[in-house]
Amino acid sequence: METELNLLHQLICPALANPKRMQILYLLQDGPQPVGWITETMGIPQSSVSRHLAVLRERGIVNTEKQGTSVIYTLSDPRIIEAINILREVLRRQLDVHIELAQNIKVQPNPKLSTKKTNKNKS
Amino acid sequence: METELNLLHQLICPALANPKRMQILYLLQDGPQPVGWITETMGIPQSSVSRHLAVLRERGIVNTEKQGTSVIYTLSDPRIIEAINILREVLRRQLDVHIELAQNIKVQPNPKLSTKKTNKNKS
DNA sequence: CATTAATATTCGTTTATCCGCATGAAAGGA
């Protein structure tokens, strides 16, 4: 179990550990794309794109196919998008909570709770 | 959209970016737990545990509640476990592919493909 | 064979992350 978590962090998690790589995964969601198109779309240096793609490729998260002088990248398992989308749902909830907190601060400028509301089980 | 991905990497992804933190999330899956128990279970220094918990806490991924001198940590959104589990499925598939590759290497010790098998579409 | 286009890789620098020791802070009990 702990070993599997370590494997996750060698093989899968590096894909999510960087916003640019995650953006690449999203770009590949709609189908295979050549490096050039990814580079144009992301607006960052080609060497950066290539290195990010290397990270994904070495872990089998994307597959490659040569077409002439260009290389087409494909998502190897669409479920990784599914996982990211769940994380986005978690994010949305997080943001809602933050907004609530901000509103509570406005309503109650000094919520110090001097009566120890959090101390539930005084045995 | 690109902004949302950046938010993901500020608020959610750091939780998954480290095997120890992911292990903590799994430990909290079965219910709220105090820091001491997490520390014992993981067998790493208490300061490390506390630091990892701080990363999760500052992002609202876990909630805290004081009970006497100890602090109880709770998973704020169980869906993050769901996302991790999907990543584990992706991992399992990845491992299967690797095993297949390893077997092919055994069968064909020198798979140099001098006939350019990857060049499919010679228009 | 020279050239061009597309992609990969090397390199040095900067930045971020992790770790554990030591210490600080908060609550409870004597």
Add this chain to the structure above:
DNA sequence: TCCTTTCATGCGGATAAACGAATATTAATG
């Protein structure tokens, strides 16, 4: 008040990651 327990935090030091510029590689084309 002093002490103990429990947790948080301030440090360096070490390690890893990301970045852009320059260069190498590969394939197609003339």
